[in-house]
Amino acid sequence: MKARVTIMLKDGVLDPQGEAIRHALGGLGFAGVSGVRQGKVIELDLAATDADAAKAEVARMCEGLLANTVIEKYAVEIV
Template sequence: MKATVTVMLKNGVLDPQGEAVRRALGSLGFEGVNGVRQGKVIELDLAASDRPTAETEVRAMCEKLLANTVIESYRIELA
C-alpha cells in the first residue's frame, strides 16, 4: 500500500521560506501572489495491506518522526 504524507506549518507559524518564494515570484513578474506556504511531501511504500493498519502505522510515524506536531500539521492519503 502507498501512503502520501503532506506536512505543512500550522496557521500562525511564520514561514520564512514561503515568504522568500512569494518575493521571488513577484520579482519574476508574477504579481498577485499574496501568500505562499511551503511544506513537504513524503511518499511511503508500506507492507501493510489493510487501510486501518496502514493508517495507524503512518500516523505513528508522523507523530514520532515525520512532523514536528508543535508547529506542523500533517495529512495522510492512502492508495
C-alpha cells in the first residue's frame, strides 16, 4: 500500500520560498500569479493492508517526524 503526504505551511506563516517563486515567475512573464505557497510531498510504501489503519499510522508519523505541526499542516492520502 502506498501513502502520499502533502505538507504545506499553515495559513499566515511567512513563506519566503513561495514568495521567491512568485517573484521569479513574474520575471519570466507570468504576471498573473499573485501568490505561491511552496510545500513538499512524501510518498511511503507501507506493509499495511487496511487503508484506515495505514492512514492513522501515517498521521502518527507526521505528528512525530514528517511535519512540524507548529507551522505546517499535512494531508494524508492512501493511493
